[in-house]
Amino acid sequence: MKTQIKFVAFVAVSIDGIIAKSNNSGTDWTSKEDWNFFQKSLSKMDAVIVGHNTYKTAQKRLDKRNTVVLTSKINKLKLVGSVTFLNPKYSDILDFLNKKKYKKIAILGGPKVYNFCLQNRMINELFVTIEPYVFSNGVYMFKGDKFMKHKFILESIKKLNKKGTILLKYRYAN
Amino acid sequence: MKTQIKFVAFVAVSIDGIIAKSNNSGTDWTSKEDWNFFQKSLSKMDAVIVGHNTYKTAQKRLDKRNTVVLTSKINKLKLVGSVTFLNPKYSDILDFLNKKKYKKIAILGGPKVYNFCLQNRMINELFVTIEPYVFSNGVYMFKGDKFMKHKFILESIKKLNKKGTILLKYRYAN
Numbered sequence: 027m028k029t030q031i032k033f034v035a036f037v038a039v040s041i042d043g044i045i046a047k048s049n050n051s052g053t054d055w056t057s058k059e060d061w062n063f064f065q066k067s068l069s070k071m072d073a074v075i076v077g078h079n080t081y082k083t084a085q086k087r088l089d090k091r092n093t094v095v096l097t098s099k100i101n102k103l104k105l106v107g108s109v110t111f112l113n114p115k116y117s118d119i120l121d122f123l124n125k126k127k128y129k130k131i132a133i134l135g136g137p138k139v140y141n142f143c144l145q146n147r148m149i150n151e152l153f154v155t156i157e158p159y160v161f162s163n164g165v166y167m168f169k170g171d172k173f174m175k176h177k178f179i180l181e182s183i184k185k186l187n188k189k190g191t192i193l194l195k196y197r198y199a200n
Numbered sequence: 201m202k203t204q205i206k207f208v209a210f211v212a213v214s215i216d217g218i219i220a221k222s223n224n225s226g227t228d229w230t231s232k233e234d235w236n237f238f239q240k241s242l243s244k245m246d247a248v249i250v251g252h253n254t255y256k257t258a259q260k261r262l263d264k265r266n267t268v269v270l271t272s273k274i275n276k277l278k279l280v281g282s283v284t285f286l287n288p289k290y291s292d293i294l295d296f297l298n299k300k301k302y303k304k305i306a307i308l309g310g311p312k313v314y315n316f317c318l319q320n321r322m323i324n325e326l327f328v329t330i331e332p333y334v335f336s337n338g339v340y341m342f343k344g345d346k347f348m349k350h351k352f353i354l355e356s357i358k359k360l361n362k363k364g365t366i367l368l369k370y371r372y373a374n
Contacts, residue, residue, distance in 0.1 A: 041328060041352060041370065042341040043217015055349070141336055154215060158352045158370060162315055162344025167216040170336025178215060178332045180364020183357055190354020196215065196332060196364070
């Protein structure tokens with residue numbers, strides 16, 4: 027299905043690719059410069075897509091947005107205020123987003139959602155913020171079943187602060 | 201134990217922090233620009249430290265260097281040409297490196313070796329090459345037992361080629 031929607035994924039990671047300590051922990055370890063960039067970016071988006079764990083870690087903020095929560099726990103679309111719970115196994119997400127006339131959509135994770143969107147060609151741009159830490163263990167950015175090679179093209183590099191938080195902007199290239 | 205040895209870790213990763221498809225696969229997916237940087241850097245080093253899997257994937261090249269292979273499969277130091285097999289459980293690695301009078305040592309992985317060196321304050325500098333791919337699944341950079349927060353300071357960013365391979369240089373900050 028052809029769509030004019032632009033999907034932009036945002037992710038903040040450690041040097042070793044970790045986004046959180048566990049599935050239920052938030053991203054309170056990121057820099058305020060990244061937070062500012064992130065909030066400014068979200069203000070230009072029509073809607074956000076998150077997984078159920080990510081939704082729970084930031085429910086208060088996400089309830090104020092047009093939020094689509096991908097979840098395997100329901101069969102039918104469920105609407106609560108501006109939040110839609112959708113099981114992509116039973117509901118066509120592109121169909122839903124098109125009907126809503128959303129043009130710019132932010133993908134906010136977690137790993138299964140990033141991966142679902144990647145597999146379904148729903149990542150056009152990817153913003154990666156790398157904070158200067160090594161965590162050694164935790165939750166990784168993408169969570170796929172097997173090794174694949176998705177090509178991206180680097181569009182820009184920006185240093186966000188003195189300690190060395192960097193922001194990379196990629197475009198999907200496959 | 202105080203030491204004047206400088207430890208420099210090198211790692212090439214995908215955007216999502218993956219260094220290889222499996223423990224036994226090499227890094228043949230990296231750019232030639234990274235390879236050139238890597239070889240030039242190694243030429244300035246006195247010795248390299250690798251794990252047993254990494255050793256096996258590049259044995260021919262590593263046999264020509266002063267190579268220390270960290271392995272749990274032996275009890276005593278074993279020397280084969282310029283290669284030393286060492287079990288850090290039974291032999292003091294800093295002691296060994298000091299006796300050899302090595303001043304600059306490259307840490308080349310895999311994940312367990314990167315992590316061992318990190319835990320033992322044997323990473324002073326960290327060069328991370330990010331190739332513009334997302335792999336979704338594979339072997340990650342560091343492999344620790346638990347979430348920790350090791351701070352680094354970004355010293356430089358360099359774009360290595362047009363497609364967007366970047367080279368980050370970090371200094372350990374804790």
